Amino acid sequence: MAQEAGSLKAQLKEKEKEIAALKNKLAQLEKSYASVPELQDKVTPLSPLTTKPALSNEDIMRYSRQLLLPELGVKGQLNLSRTSVLIVGCGGLGCPLAQYLAAAGIGRLGLLDYDEVELSNLHRQVLHGEENQGQAKALSAARAVKRLNSTVECIPYHLQLSPENALQLIQHFLRSAAADV
Template sequence: MSTLPPLVEPAGQLSEEELVRYDRHLLLPQIGLQGQLRLRNARVLVVGAGGLGSPALAYLAAAGVGVLGVVDDDRVEVSNLQRQILHGTEDVGRPKVESAADAVARWNPHVEVRTHPVRLTSENAMEIVAGYDLVLDGTDNFATRYLVNDACALSGIPYVWASILRFDGQVSVFWAGHGPCYRCLFPEPPPPGMVPSCAEGGVLGVLCAALGSAQVNEAIKLVTGAGEPLLGRLQIHDALAATWHTLEFAADPDCALCGTDPTITELQDYEELCGLPPVQEPVPTVEVAELRTMLAERAEGRRRFTLVDVREPHEREVSLIDGSVLVPKGAIESGDGVALLPRDEPLVLYCRSGARSEQSLRALRAAGFAEVSHLEGGILAWQA
């Protein structure tokens, strides 16, 4: 028995082609024709067209959800293709929302795709979310998770959340007014840097499929009223052990957002909430073509500089730029690695994509190094 009524009213009718396409759904008593008509009338927003968003969009489209929204301001990179199955080699460099829309159109021409090629912010989230019945979150940072949760809670719609890292994943449903919200489970974000991103810690590609499809399962149950949603339950998956565990949790009466005396009544500054640094002045960068020229001139004895790899040793085993030395970001920030670097010649730093090298550059500037720049786009740009 369902614990919640169906989220969406049924549409008028299905075409003959749709009746054939969704035949296996129509045979399920818990879904049937009325459930499929509800899916046909549903509007689902997917935040992020990456690892989780890819399988989520694929199965939402296959299930016959009438309107799919996609929010993402990123472009497809080669390193995405190991897990982001929406995109192919030919899509590298394209906006992810465009690649996603094309993929959905191939899978199901009956689905309308609405693209939002923007970064979700406190300024636009309420307006974007207002056009949908529920939201699936496929992002990989805490600031956006709190933003999506708060926008959904203030809009009164359910929020289907998942998180993945390395070999582990979590999934749940949050719906203020009907059960806990994300803040009930995670009242405060972790300290900055405590939890690595997938770009830093890695992720098993197929884990995205397991958690993304679990999100779609919850969306289908919410839309149709079938089964019992993961509201007030956290499902935890360990891919290495091949286990799923479920933990129960309740709405927090003291929750700042959905408690009995809420203090959050509008969207906040989520970068500040998560302890992220404010926007800083730009730092000197070196483009790939420029670095190639610099390395050639150094080999000919016409230029002096030190190329510094600030990644971790295991990353260097996979790929590196010849002629670089390894001094990890952590060693630079702790001060242990500073003595390893020359002060009498320029330094050029690089990491995977440019984020860690920029942070290392700022740390070296604070330590008194004057001539420091970093490779724009990191080793990914170098390889491309």
């Protein structure tokens, strides 16, 4: 009886570890989804980017290699963190562009695409994965960017660039960047 109880206690302890690991994994997943805003289907005004008076220790660690570049330095990195960029198309060119801008520490990325991820996209559109099939490309790209650099503000737009919205979109990104300079 005591041996059976000991075995059950050991199994229970193992299951509790499994549950704790699953809870941790779920919390991480929920955190990554919570940090990406809702997919936008219309153009709305943007609030100004928050300005950093200085780089944090984490920023210095993350960007240490590019801070050494005399052309960039601390001042350039701070300017980059105050910059907004609108990427039109989250496909073959937009994906690596978003990836590199996020990795470099851009402040805000607008990701505009009206299409959905398809299996035939995956060999050249590096931010999307098999699990993203059927998902809006802008949202898929925004989630990938946030996993790469959680400090980047991503705004995914499920829109097609048109004469009706182009000027408004571009002005929003110009204004949000100019307000911080």
